[in-house]
Structure formats: structure tokens, C-alpha cells
Amino acid sequence: MxxxxxxxNSICYPELLDALKDCLDEKNIGYGFDDHSENARNLIRGELGDFSCDIHFVPGGTSANILGVACGMRQQDSVLACTSGHIQGHEAGSIEATGLKIELIQSPTGKLTRALLEKNLAKFQDEFTTSPKKVYISNTTELGEVYTKREIEEIYSFCKDNGLYLFIDGARIASALVADKCDYTLKDLSSMCDIFYLGGTKVGFIFGEAIVIKNEDLKKDFLKLIKQKGAMLAKGFVSGIMWERVFSEEGxxxxxxxxxxxxxxxxxxxxxxxxxxxxxxxxxxxxxxxxxxxxxxxxxxxxxxxxxxxxxxxxxxxxxxxxxxxxxxxxxxxxxx
Missing domain, CATH: 3.90.1150.10 (Aspartate Aminotransferase, domain 1)
Incomplete structure (x- = not known):
């Protein structure tokens, strides 16, 4: 078949198993404070060309999306997302379980645009609506689409003009970056949004995503948020070893x-x-x-x-x-x- x-659908690259096996006799500090995790963060920062960003390793895409939406948000705030957005139909209400509402925008495709955001933000001027504070997009989208650089930059410009954060779900960001339609690289990502993540689960890791935070407002107390949402691994060095191995080899x-x-x-x-x-x-x-x-x-x-x-x-x-x-x-x- x-x-x-x-x-x-498979365990991982054999190189990652080899890297973990090489570390079997080590004793590491927990919760991501180990040398492997710190080295991995610096390797990723080097690939991004940005040593000012914070990087956190979490188990999977659901936890990354919960954290990416929840950080920097008040209970009366909301996140704007496309009706086909992953956080709407594929996270079992986990975003709403944080006390935050997803406000949905109809799109003829699976993408949000500046024009759609402009049209829909105007609907939240009433005293008793939620207060949109963040925009969520995924790249690639649920329909496999790839955002262009201009499309993302227009969305981010709108967000900055209106006091919103932009969060990019990057579970399949690697799939976007290698597509024929993609006109940007890893080095562009941290300048195109406030927070995003690099997916590992769908690109050959055993598990795990790397959350990258650029906006200073969202960095505060993020470790506490990870712990509160049940996304902190005691054996964080396992993630660190995998990300270190992958980003220590060019390409x-x-x-x-x-x-x-x-x-x-x-x-x-x-x-x-x-x-x-x-x-x-x-x-x-x-x-x-x-x-x-x-x-x-x-x-x-x-x-x-x-x-x-x-x-x-x-x-x-x-x-x-x-x-x-x-x-x-x-x-x-x-x-x-």
C-alpha cells in the first residue's frame, strides 16, 4: 500500500537517532537549560541571522499554537484567523480553553490578506465585542498554499499599524520555504512577524517545534507560560540534541x-x-x-x-x-x- x-508517519531521520545514541551516557540539566539546547538555539539564531530572538523548544504543533496565541493576551482579547485555519478546526477547542476567542474571517482561499483584515477589524468597535490583538496565519495553509513575501509583509504592516501581533504557525514552514512559489528564506522570517515557529514533527524529527519570539512584549514570562500550559519537557535536552544535530549541518x-x-x-x-x-x-x-x-x-x-x-x-x-x-x-x- x-x-x-x-x-x-515515520519515526525520524536516522541521523537523529544516532545523535541521541551518542549522548546516552550523558547527564544533562532539565527543562531546556542544557548545553545542547543552548547550542541549538544559537545555531538556529545564526541561520535566522538574528541573535536577538528568544527560542523555546516544545513537544508539538498544538502546544506551539496554544502558546503562540496565548502569549501577550488578556482575557478580553481575541485572535483573528481564517475559517480554514488550523487552530479553528483541528485543535479540539484548545485555544478557546485558554479563555481566548478565535474571531473567524471568511476567505475565498485559505489565506488572509490585508484587505480582508481591514474589512473585518472594523466589526470590533462595539463596546461588547472582543478586542482583536493577534492575527494567526499558517504557512503553508491548510489547503497547502504558500504565502509570498509581499503577502506576509502586507499583513504584518497592517498588524503594526493597528496594534496587533502577527503569529505564524510554522508546522509546515519548511514545506513553504522549499516551494517554487516561495520568494524568501529562513533569514527573512524573524523580520516578517512577531512570533512564529519552525516545525520539526512534520520534517523528520521524532517530535518537537522551535518557537521563535522576536517581539520583546511577547518574551516576558514565556517560560512560565510553557510550564502552565503543560508544554515543558523535563528532558528538554532530547529536543535540544535533535535541533542541534539538524542545524549543525548546512541545509x-x-x-x-x-x-x-x-x-x-x-x-x-x-x-x-x-x-x-x-x-x-x-x-x-x-x-x-x-x-x-x-x-x-x-x-x-x-x-x-x-x-x-x-x-x-x-x-x-x-x-x-x-x-x-x-x-x-x-x-x-x-x-x-
Whole structure:
């Protein structure tokens, strides 16, 4: 069976297991105060070209999103997000459980824009609405789209003009950075928002994300917030060792995502050549295809994938590639269908 369900379906890069094994006899300080974690932070800062940012390692994307939204917020504040945003439909109400409300914005795509934000912020002038204080976007989006540099800069400019923070969910930021449509690099990220994170879970780590905080207002008491939200690892050095290993080798962080993108591109082109309709223009390692019930039944005999929605005319199949997807997997699947 071919596997296109997600991009976190294998344990990790073998190099990370080797790095952890090399440290088996060590005794490290806990909670991320160890030498491995500090070295990893400095290596990441070097890649970002910004030694002023704070970096914190957390277990996964849900904890990163809770912390990214909650920091610097009062109980009457809210976060603006697209209706298809990950924090809306995929976090089991964890954002609302912090006491903060997500105010949703309809978008014809999965992206927010300055124009949409301008139109919607005006709705919160009443005395008894929430007070929007943060904007949430994910890159890539839930529909696999990649923001351009100009799009993000326009959103961030709007945020600064209106006293809002910009938080970028970076669970798949590596997938965005290697895409053909991407016109920025790691070094640009810390100047494009107030807080974001580098995803590890979906790019070959055992687990873990690296939260990067640029805005001084959001740095205060962040360690206490991590502890309060249950996202602090006593054995933080395990994360530190993985991030240290990846960022100690030039190009390692994006290496697997480049492979995943190449396989997804082959898959998207192949599907279109076979006459299938893509639901959204191909952008990253998530490929969305319009399929009939009969097609779904046939595909499910040879491959694992997810159905992300449906209407009277078709179902929406999502095929995701990872750092371990082989060219033969794509070729074999296309040949069989």
C-alpha cells in the first residue's frame, strides 16, 4: 500500500537517532537549560541571522499554537484567523480553553490578506465585542498554499499599524520555504512577524517545534507560560540534541522537505496528466484532488490517504508526501490508478 496520509508517519531521520545514541551516557540539566539546547538555539539564531530572538523548544504543533496565541493576551482579547485555519478546526477547542476567542474571517482561499483584515477589524468597535490583538496565519495553509513575501509583509504592516501581533504557525514552514512559489528564506522570517515557529514533527524529527519570539512584549514570562500550559519537557535536552544535530549541518533542516516537494510535484503533474482535477493549484507537499465515490473506492485498495471534504459532485482527497516518499511510490501509484 502506498502511504499519502500525512508527513509525520515515520519515526525520524536516522541521523537523529544516532545523535541521541551518542549522548546516552550523558547527564544533562532539565527543562531546556542544557548545553545542547543552548547550542541549538544559537545555531538556529545564526541561520535566522538574528541573535536577538528568544527560542523555546516544545513537544508539538498544538502546544506551539496554544502558546503562540496565548502569549501577550488578556482575557478580553481575541485572535483573528481564517475559517480554514488550523487552530479553528483541528485543535479540539484548545485555544478557546485558554479563555481566548478565535474571531473567524471568511476567505475565498485559505489565506488572509490585508484587505480582508481591514474589512473585518472594523466589526470590533462595539463596546461588547472582543478586542482583536493577534492575527494567526499558517504557512503553508491548510489547503497547502504558500504565502509570498509581499503577502506576509502586507499583513504584518497592517498588524503594526493597528496594534496587533502577527503569529505564524510554522508546522509546515519548511514545506513553504522549499516551494517554487516561495520568494524568501529562513533569514527573512524573524523580520516578517512577531512570533512564529519552525516545525520539526512534520520534517523528520521524532517530535518537537522551535518557537521563535522576536517581539520583546511577547518574551516576558514565556517560560512560565510553557510550564502552565503543560508544554515543558523535563528532558528538554532530547529536543535540544535533535535541533542541534539538524542545524549543525548546512541545509539539513530543509533537505527532506525538498524531497517531499519534488515527489508532490511529480504526483500533481501525473494526476493532471491522467485527467484528474486538482481542487487547488499545486503549491506544496499537500495535493488535493477532486474524486468520485468510485475513484475513492478504487484508490483505497492501493493507497492510504484522507478525505478532507465532500459535496454532491465529488469528494476531496488529500495526498501528502514526506521526506521518506520515494519516486517509486509516486510512479507506482500513478501507474496503478
Amino acid at each position: 502506498y502511504f499519502f496520509v500525512n508527513d509525520y 539539513f533542516y530543509l533537505r527532506g522537505s525538498k524531497l517531499a516537494f519534488a515527489r508532490a510535484k511529480e504526483l500533481a503533474i501525473g494526476l493532471e496528466n491522467l485527467g484528474y482535477d486538482l481542487a487547488y493549484p499545486f503549491s506544496s507537499n499537500q495535493v488535493f484532488v477532486k474524486v468520485s465515490d468510485d475513484t475513492v473506492a478504487k484508490w483505497q485498495k492501493i493507497a492510504h490517504f484522507e478525505i478532507m471534504g465532500e459535496d454532491d459532485q465529488y469528494k476531496l482527497a488529500r495526498l501528502v508526501t514526506s521526506f521518506r516518499t520515494k519516486a517509486s511510490d509516486v510512479e507506482g501509484f500513478l501507474n496503478e490508478i
